[in-house]
Structures are given as C-alpha cells and as structure tokens.
Amino acid sequence: MTRTFIFLFLMIFQVTDLYAQSVKPAWYRYYDSRGIPNISTNVTPNHIRYGYEALDQNMQVIQRNRAYNSEADIKQAPQRAALAKKNEADLKLKKAYSNSQVALQKRNDALLYIKKQIAFQQEQLKQLQNDRIYFKRQQLEHLRKVETVPVALKNKIDYNQKNIEVKKELIVSLHTQYDNTQLYYDKIIARLKLLE
Structure with missing residues (x-):
C-alpha cells in the first residue's frame, strides 16, 4: 500500500x-x-x-x-572572469592533448629527449676533463724540466677550462629544464584527469 x-x-x-x-x-x-x-x-x-x-x-x-543586484554583479565580475579564463585554458588543453594519456606520452618523450642531451653533454665534459689531465701533464713535464711552457699549450689549457665551465653550466641548465618540463606536464596531466 x-x-x-x-x-x-x-x-x-x-x-x-x-x-x-x-x-x-x-x-x-x-x-x-x-x-x-x-x-x-x-x-x-x-x-x-x-x-x-x-x-x-x-x-x-x-x-x-x-x-x-549590480553591487553583487560587480563583486562577482573578477570571479566570472577567472572562471572564464580557466574554462578557456581547459579547452586549449583538451584541444592540444585530448586526454591525460596523450599528455603523459608527450611528457615522457620530452623527458627522454632531455635525458639524451644530458648524457651527450656529460660525455663531452668527460672528454674535456680527460684532455685537461693530458694538457696538465704536458705542462708539469715542461715545468719539471725547467722549460718554459709553450704559449700554444697555455692557450689549450685556458680554452679547455672555459669549455669545461660552459659544459657544466649547460648540464645544470638541462637538469633545470628537465625538472621544469616534468612539473609543466604533471600539472597538465593532473588537470586533464580532472576533466576526463
């Protein structure tokens, strides 16, 4: 009933x-x-x-x-503008990546590319450091024999030192780029997961 x-x-x-x-x-x-x-x-x-x-x-x-209520409308205007901006950004994300899996794949590809660059630069740094050891041994050999160190050898040592510093800075920069790229894509992936 x-x-x-x-x-x-x-x-x-x-x-x-x-x-x-x-x-x-x-x-x-x-x-x-x-x-x-x-x-x-x-x-x-x-x-x-x-x-x-x-x-x-x-x-x-x-x-x-x-x-x-015009006063309430005026007070809510910044909130509406922020919401509209957020919705526009969400649409751009969906258009660019369509879903979180696509963004995840793009992130992994970008990070792999940066890792390869870091490995390449580290190999070059290692070679420059080996060259430095070789040049320093030549310099010590001249000093041991109480000979004047040739200008060409001094120039090679200076040039080598500058290249080592540049490579170290580049490697630090690449590590920062790696971290920033990961953070950038992690935010995109998290946002896309919320929109799915």
Whole structure:
C-alpha cells in the first residue's frame, strides 16, 4: 500500500514538473518598492530591478527570478572572469592533448629527449676533463724540466677550462629544464584527469 502511494505520488510530481516545464509564460509580474504588483506581457527593466515571477495563462507562478543586484554583479565580475579564463585554458588543453594519456606520452618523450642531451653533454665534459689531465701533464713535464711552457699549450689549457665551465653550466641548465618540463606536464596531466 505504502509503495503504491509513493509510486503514485512520484508519478504525479513528475507529470506536474513536466507540465510546468512545458508551459510558456503568458505574464510577468513584479512588485515595486511600495509592494504594488505590476504585470506585463514582456520583461521590462523594472522587472529585472525588482525581481519577477513568470506566470502562466491561469496566473499561476511557473518561475521566479531574483532581482538584479549590480553591487553583487560587480563583486562577482573578477570571479566570472577567472572562471572564464580557466574554462578557456581547459579547452586549449583538451584541444592540444585530448586526454591525460596523450599528455603523459608527450611528457615522457620530452623527458627522454632531455635525458639524451644530458648524457651527450656529460660525455663531452668527460672528454674535456680527460684532455685537461693530458694538457696538465704536458705542462708539469715542461715545468719539471725547467722549460718554459709553450704559449700554444697555455692557450689549450685556458680554452679547455672555459669549455669545461660552459659544459657544466649547460648540464645544470638541462637538469633545470628537465625538472621544469616534468612539473609543466604533471600539472597538465593532473588537470586533464580532472576533466576526463
């Protein structure tokens, strides 16, 4: 008995709700500052200022609309702008990557490329350091024999030292680039997972 009653109640509620949604407003009513109702067939600026009710042909309320509050609207403008900017950024992410798996693959490819660059630069640094050992041994040999170190050897040592410093800076820069790339893609992947 109770289940039947609940079922009938829900059916009546749904039919009433569908009827209310399908009914088009015939009148619009607002109450002015003195509480006097004003009715018209269209929405006027006063309707928006005071808030209004949409009425069907039988003068039954089918929808209520709150009064427009310019102060609240002004206060919410930065929030709406931020939300619009965020939605635009989300659309760009979806367009660029379509989903988190694509972004994950792009991240892995980018990180692999940087790792290869780091390995290559480290090999070159190792070669420069071996060259430095060789040049220093030659310099020590000249000094041991109490000979003047040739200018060409001094230039090679200076040039080698500068190249070692440049390679070290480049390797540090590549490590920073690796970390920044990982962080960049991790944010994108996390955001795309939320949007999926």
